[in-house]
Amino acid sequence: MTDRDVFLPVGAQPTLEDLVDQAVTAEELGYDRVWFPETWGRDAVTAMATTAERTDEIGIGTSIANIYSRSPALLGQTAATLQEASDGRFRLGVGPSGPIVIENWHGMDFGNPLRRTRETVEIVQQVLSGQTVSYDGEYFSLDGFRLRCDPPEPAPPVDAAGLGPKAVELAGRFADGWHAVNYTRDGLRERLEDLRRGAELGDRDPNDLRVTLAVGCCALADGERARELVAQHTAFYIGGMGTFYRDNLARQGYEEVAHEIHDLWQEGDKDRATTIVREELRDQMGAAGTPAEAREQLQQFLDIDGLDAVNVSFPRGAEPDEIHETMTALAP
Template sequence: MLASGITLGVPGQEELFEYTALAEEQGLESIWVGESWGRASVPVLTKLLERTETIDVCSGIFNIYARTPGLVAMTANTLADSGDGRFRIGLGTSGPAVIENFHGVEFDRPLRRTREYIEIIQGLLAGDRIDYDGEIFELSGFALDMNEYYECPIYVAAMGETNRQLVGEFADGWMPLLVPNTGLDDALGAVKRGADKGDRSLDDIDVTPWIPTCISEDDPAAAREHARSLIAFYVGTMGDFYANAAASFGFGEEADEIRAGWEKDGQTGAEAGVTDDMLASFGACGTPAEAAESFEQFQEAGADSPVAYIPSRWADSDIIRETITNL
């Protein structure tokens, strides 16, 4: 098996159910369901747990501004209870554009908020009565009113160095998007420093990079272009965040070309800036053999449980199914 799980971006709900059933048939371990400013993820996660038996259903991601940590703990415990423990919490900061312009909340102190979020959720899911005196959250006297407690693992979509250290110190998993196989080993250095600070081992953190993935034996060129589209979209449209991350891994010229291409000619222009070298470093695409080689490179660089990010926005249903069956 090449990947441990899948995420699909924004397919229709029924298509998501179909692809998840196929992933479960293939023996994949997890499905990660995103949430941005469209469909809310919790009803979808609930339906997925009802329709599956073995695969873990995971939030990918709950941003740390739209919900309180208490609400996340209640939601996670409820979802885990309905799915015999098959729920994992994926957390992240999202970005200022979404948090401030959609949710209307100030994007302040993301690192401190992430730390307090994790500590509070872990305590509540352990069944503890919480008395928490943080810099952001002050809580007193409450525990989850549940018959059973599920200590759901917490994964954090951390990119910056300090945030990666925080993952190593407090979280159960690291869930980065668009980290190249050429840079994953170095990026893990910050996670290890955090683990050392927390008297933990790197083995205690599940390294779960999301890898742009599209596979086709019959049309590998199309598969590569779909993965290229996904990389171009994130670097070209998501503010400075992913462009700066790409630059930090040695792809600064490419990031500039992608963003300039987006400004000039939208998605098509951005795709023109994604070089084959960048595609090979960030993605796993082409023929099944080519994708297998890419996943092996990620695993050699330190990935424990890579997640295939399938570009459902661009790929048709046939190639999505072929990708899943080749994982």
Template sequence: MAQRDVVVPGGMDSITDIVEMAQHAEAHGFGRVSLPEVTGRDGVTLLATLAERTNHIGLSNDVFSPWGRSPAVLGQTGVTLQELSDGRYRMGLGTSSPDLTERWHLAEYEQPLRRLRETVELVKQVTAGERIDYDGEFFEGGGLQLRGADATEVPVDVAALGPKAVELAGRFADGWVPQLFTPEALAERMEDLERGADLGDRDASDLRVAVTVRSCALDDAERARDVAARQLAFMIGAYGPYYRQSISRQGFESETDAIHEAWDDGDRAAAVEAVTDEMVEELVAAGTPEEVRETVERFEAVDGVDAVRVGFFGEMTGDQRRRTVEVLAPDA
């Protein structure tokens, strides 16, 4: 049976709230907790704090930008967090987005897949204790190696949506973290992961596939679906091009075009109105506790899925998140 994990939402009120959510997930039997890093709190500090204040739950991040830290610093971060957590850490990397790269990290967003590949390969060199030696398009040279800390395995999970990015995850990384797929589209995208694994002379079954399913379990099912629709409108309309393109390819082209057009026009209400019931039913888990459980189980049933990561929607209150965690808890 697939493991269940929890994704801590960004923008929580305090570090204490983040710690309490991780401890709540641990107490209810979840296997892993993941933290975001966008323009808010530093993810490394938060992960170090959780390593000290939890006992056995796995720790991950969503996701470190390859423009935000050098590969060497990422490698140092990985071995340090692995030591601090007694081996509970998995690193999350992704291509990030043009908006975050250019407006936050003040870097040029070019050849994101190539930069991600080189970052993954260099992180592997650093954490293995090898002397850095690399000849790439973004990174070239080397000569030094990790000192003052033990080399250790740091699994790297890649957050990816498109076929080439998923292929990259299969070829170079240790796991794939997808989001906002229908179960059917997720199953189809597994073929890209398997192709990548073949190219890397690897076994796809050794890769950890952990799909994020944003969830909201309320007795008022209509309220839960409204919350989900507003989040989907935001992610399609405003949150970079990748989610829109991915969802469009899954059979929602006219819907995503309408959402994006309305959002660009500043008509947020029309953008939300363009989110269909089918999109909510297929891409996320929102409704009564029983409906949400059934949706999550559909994702768990996809061949190759090792974990479902329970995510949330921005409008949810702390009590609603806690309730959803309890509804979907492995010990429920």
């Protein structure tokens, strides 16, 4: 059975207390895991530590912690501490994010994100093993240190996010799972082949990798409002978050649509960009409408072979009561 997770918008909620209350509600509703993103709002670590204290069973993880703002060693230390704080419920998701966040917010050179992701994953895994870390890479060279505290038992899994074929292949080769976002159902199936190829290159069993897909969801009594929120959210990522999501959609057979949405958004015509999302992508991306409509659409993602978890993700414009209504309507 495919797990049903929740992706919480860390920065968009009025208070930290509101955010943690949503995680508590997710546990009460039977969701398997709650994921915390980290961009330029609240930091994910504080939110997860608070959630670990307030919950008992639900899994907790990052989706994603970027690989630039913390050193790999610190990411490993953080993962070890959160595994302890949550009594073994933590899962670390890492990825490069994109130049807009890394260069404009963190002021760092984006460089080669594939190589940096690989090195980060490998170093974090060494840190979590409790052994002395020795690593000589293109970005990081470490030697002579180990965790001063006992390593977590078991060590938390380390997942990698990725969009393009090589990034997904890298996740299959080196990480414990893959985080996918902004995929059509057909596009996801194609990338799953890249994940399997990566696992084979790493002499690993693809069935041991956890594949998590974030799906933009909104289930409201006002179905029209729900559809508009998800369309706006999708258009924002394709049009306003650099070129990575645009290019990812283009690779999935929507090249003309992807570039049109991106160009319109950049020109300031956000309404038209959102309309195109609704007209061209409604049947392939997201689950939105009345509760019955959204549940039916979400089930189409849950039925994808090779997918281990669907991450119910809320549109950035949703109010707290709309998030609660959606979370309740789409609960396992």
